[in-house]
């Protein structure tokens with residue numbers, strides 16, 4: 001069984017490499033903006049499914065796709081459109097708890113499995129100066145919720161409840177455990 005990671009996210013690659021999982025990368029292009037779903041669980045499920053079904057799949061391969069969103073008070077935060085949008089996102093996450101949801105899909109020609117993982121993240125109360133000083137790194141650009149917990153965004157976070165890697169973009173332990181069962 002050959003694992004194919006259909007993702008352009010460097011974080012997802014790094015996480016699999018961290019635990020020595022062998023995989024190949026495959027291109028996948030899904031227009032995420034066309035998916036208009038307001039429920040975060042449903043959203044990450046549909047997006048990881050779409051990403052999976054827009055990837056070529058051959059014999060004895062398993063395709064892994066994932067989608068991460070931030071959710072707070074019924075609002076979904078994806079990647080920010082620009083600096084002003086990023087500032088607005090971090091401001092509304094300041095001093096409060098939000099959820100990070102990552103959905104993953106494992107798919108072969110015979111089977112599919114969906115994994116969803118949620119982690120609560122609480123931000124410190126942030127001043128406008130602190131927010132601007134964070135945004136100057138450009139760390140926010142390609143990340144859901146406009147921050148990266150694994151990079152400069154670490155200083156924004158007071159505490160988390162749940163799996164850390166889910167925030168980074170992949171519930172690594174759950175995915176590896178599921179893959180081990182697929183291999184049996």
Ligand SMILES: Cc1cn([C@H]2C[C@H](O)[C@@H](COP(=O)(O)OP(=O)(O)OP(=O)(O)O)O2)c(=O)[nH]c1=O
Pocket residue numbers: 006007008009010011032051066067068069070079100142143144145147148149150153167168169
């Ligand atoms: C909250 C948070 C998100 N992120 C990232 C993980 C994801 O890469 C990104 C959310 O975008 P996604 O649409 O989930 O993924 P992607 O577009 O980067 O890659 P692909 O669809 O090709 O798999 O936000 C972090 O790196 N750190 C964080 O703390």
